[in-house]
Amino acid sequence: MPPAAMNARPDSLRSRLLRRLWWPLLAVLVLSAVYEYDQALTRASDEQDLALRLVAIALASRLDVDADDARNDDLGWHLGRTLAAMQRADLTDRLMFVVLDSQRAVIGGDASLLPLADAGAADSSPYADRLVNGQAMRVVTFPHPSPLGPVTVVVAKTTHRRAQQAQRVLIDTVPPNLLLIALALLLVRTGVQRAMSPLNRLSESVARRAPEDLSSLPLEPLPKELLPLVGSINRLMTHVRTSVESQQAFLSNAAHQLRTPLAGVQTQIELALRDATESQRQRLLKVQQALQHMVHMTHQMLALARSSSQAASVEDFESLDLQQLLEDAASAWLDPALAARVDLGFETAAATVRGSTWMLREMLGNLIDNAIRHSPRDGRVTVRCGCTGAGRPWLSVEDDGPGIPMDEHHKVLERFYQAPGARPGGAGLGLAIVREVVQRHGATLTLGRAEKSTGLIVRVEFPPAG
Incomplete structure (x- = not known):
């Protein structure tokens, strides 16, 4: 062609x-x-x-x-x-x-x-x-x-x-007939537009749908000529939804099946470290470090797949207490922060958001993990949440690490991308997961410079819960 x-x-x-x-x-x-x-x-x-x-x-x-x-x-x-x-x-x-x-x-x-x-x-x-x-x-x-x-x-x-x-006959017959022709063509155009309006409404309804919305299209207000088309679309939606649910089930099973043997290997390494000689201990520590990196990357890849628009389309959102979510994260990330000699602090206020518990927990975990990983020893990481005057809940994670240059902000949200000077050990998936979760919740993601240091502050603002 x-x-x-x-x-x-x-x-x-x-x-x-x-x-x-x-x-x-x-x-x-x-x-x-x-x-x-x-x-x-x-x-x-x-x-x-x-x-x-x-x-x-x-x-x-x-x-x-x-x-x-x-x-x-x-x-x-x-x-x-x-x-x-x-x-x-x-x-x-x-x-x-x-x-x-x-x-x-x-x-x-x-x-x-x-x-x-x-x-x-x-x-x-x-x-x-x-x-x-x-x-x-x-x-x-x-x-x-x-x-x-x-x-x-x-x-x-x-x-x-x-x-x-x-000449009078021409004047008496031609202009009225031209007017009649114009009126008839206008009526035909109007009639075609009215007849096409159900198809236009159907097109607008499909265009307004969120990418994760795989529910069936309504059949009630449609003329019978469109019913076969809409029926075929609904059957396709059902097949896609079934496929997504199967993919979701596969990801859950894969996560479980991968974590079990990896956890077993990690346990065996810890046991081997007890009786190892000094030379063996150094090698086992390197294996343990590589295994932890593998566990972390595997977990992030599965989380990224589960939070994508295709997999997240079957997620049921519910009303969640953002303050409670941060308090749960405090207990989960306190030990890693102490191990990295980073002061992890929380400043919370009442805020309610509508979303998925596991996705928001995963997003918050990746933000805190990135902040701890890139903060210097004796640095500080502050996690906050609250609600704007317009009723929009928000959360932010601020660190006093090296920060990210302004021209790199859009790049670090891509998968497997790491900014120049980033500390080793990351997979380049943390902020990509954050972006996917933000998109699934219809929220906005902002990267900026910390208020009192050269570090990074990441702010997520959600739509009103009501």
Whole structure:
């Protein structure tokens, strides 16, 4: 596939529907407008032809009245007066006539119209469009059995009024039809948008979902055309949720299965240290140190996997006392702090957070472990918790170690990354676990410089528990 085709934006269902409806509807409406204009123009032309025929009939009737004067020279004059009276009723167009007897002799009128009478006799229709002296005229030929014998009345009229009437018909039909076309297309567009609104709501509902939300989509407000699609999505959600639960169970079992043999090896090393010679003791201590590093890394990798969005999607959050969580951490991390000759202090205040107990405990443990590991001897680590004025619970861990440069803050949150100058023994997973837990709880993570030293302060602020 060409790159341009791959980068082209896919066509939307709404635009497809609009094209499928707009073009046929537009064609029908345009044809309807053309037909309406043609019919209106034909009716107007028929009315003009009828008026022209009535003029011819009036002249023929005048012949019937003046038949007794047929041998007088004033018959043509009487016909002329009749036509002049009719001309006064319509000053827009010019009327001309000629009356011929059966011998094609001119009884009255304009003899220059004689060729029109000859042409009209050959036509099947009494009406014709002719050029008279270079001017377009509408001509009617009317045979009449008068008392003088068969006569032919030919009346010609210029087409100025016809042109004006055609223009009025165009003005009267085209703008309303254009408005009708625009209104119909607008109604079609509105109808398509309303018909597509359930699909839009479904799309917005899926887009607003958190990555860990694998619950089924509701079926109630959807039209039946969308039910197969939503049903398939729900079945996929069920499969994914089942897979995640199996992964969670596997991780729990793996953590248990790994800890047991590692704990056994560590116990055996401690027993061996009791009876070991000095040279053996040095080697066993190195093995013990490596084993502890392995245990720590294994624990962190399992915690990172369990706290990821895929594994944490099945976690049930509950209301937790953040102050109690810190007090539990105090008892768990006091001995490691004493062993590292670090003053571990806690400043707690009442705060309630909604979350997962084990994930928050893991996050807090990694923050305290990092702080102790990077603090100097006789250093200080302070763990705090509380609640902001806006009702957002928070916790922070502050140390007086070397700190982390500002340009390294975003990097140390990546997996297996260690800042330059970091103390050996870490796996580069502690802050990555913290970031995963923070994301799962919808919290914010901030790294900054300690207030009274060059150390690091890590602050986590949670959404309101309510």
